[in-house]
Amino acid sequence: MDPNLQIQNLSFGYPGKKIFDSLTFAAEKGHSLVILGASGSGKTTLLKLAAGIIFPVSGQVLINGINLSQAAWSQAQTVYRELGFLFQDTALIANMNISDNLALPLRYHGRGSPDEIALRVLEFLRQFGLENYAESLPAQISVGLKKRAALARALINQPRLLFLDDPLAEADLRFQEMIIQIARAQKSQGTLSLTTTSNFSDAVRLADHVILIQQGKIIKTGSPAEVETAALQALKEGQI
């Protein structure tokens, strides 16, 4: 089944604080969407809502046609297995070394024999320049290396839907280039990707479609060129 994401009339907030009000958008196979907004505008929250990590107060999120907030765990699990998620603060498992972090989703879901998993992990460690840190715990390596490891973990399961939370923030030039290359490769393979950023130039590099959010609402959607004027206006107003 081709990857598919539908956000319908999504509202979210906490008691006394509304964060999103009636957001609607959709994406499908091969789409690269970027959520562009100011720091604190709720981009990460929206990304987590879209990936089914947290659930909306009202409205619905359908991933491959399934509403995860109402699905049984076994059904939800089949959807989660199709996802890759890069957390802004990496969220690597602290008491596992980098190699085990990468192997975790493969081992848990039985995707290959132990030897096949070890080979795949080694391939990813090499691809991301982490082969010398395979036995290191996340706390023992730099933030940049942790980000690479987290991206490798997000991709090792060959996801059909990829969620990247501000991937270019604090990334060195080499890693930025790696992310751009990966984003393009994923797009050519038909992966649906949803990325957050507060930087318009990053949005241009990563997206074929931009969703500009401001004060909990979508104020403009379209190609980077179509959104540019609205983004510049928001920039002037200090909103991004």
Place this chain on the structure above:
Amino acid sequence: MLRQILFTGIEALPTIGTIALFLGVVVIIQSLTQLPRFGGEEYMGKILVLVILRELGPLMTAFLVIGRSGTAISTETGNMIVAHEIEALKVMGIDTRLFIVAPRILGVTTAVICLSLYFDLIALLGGFIVAKLILITSFSSFARILFTSITGTDLIISLLKALLFGNLIALVCVYQGFSVRISSTEVPQATTRAVVQTLFLVFLANSLLTLLFYL
């Protein structure tokens, strides 16, 4: 689960052993010196079984595991929430009940049962060896008194208590760890709640089991 057994069980052996030895010495010396004064020598074995096997073994083991492993479990789980590790597990399709909760319950329960038996053994035998340095009592007469006093029910109740305490410790501490929402300042608060609630529940369960089987 093996990591949990290693941390909760194997690594706790020296601490549990030392405390069991000290308590065993105190109880055995008090029994051997005080009971004959009142003509109660025939109750010596019963009192040792009552105090060490039925009560102190499971209870002291539970206290030490709460302080050592219960706090570690709630702190680790709370920190995993703050660092978004639990969210990462969820989005990888990993069931946290199987990955986080079940290994801790099985590991802690197994460790508490084994440690409780270890406590009893060290407290009774080790305590006797130390007491032997002070008192003139042969091992054979001490062992005879002890083994004629232990019943199958005593052993079963002791193990049942350890089983229940192990489950309570793991469940309450994991639950409190999962009660953390966003901030690292919530972690020590959750850990304190875990310790207080587990202590209360262990005391309550111990009293109820004693009432149920020995009244």
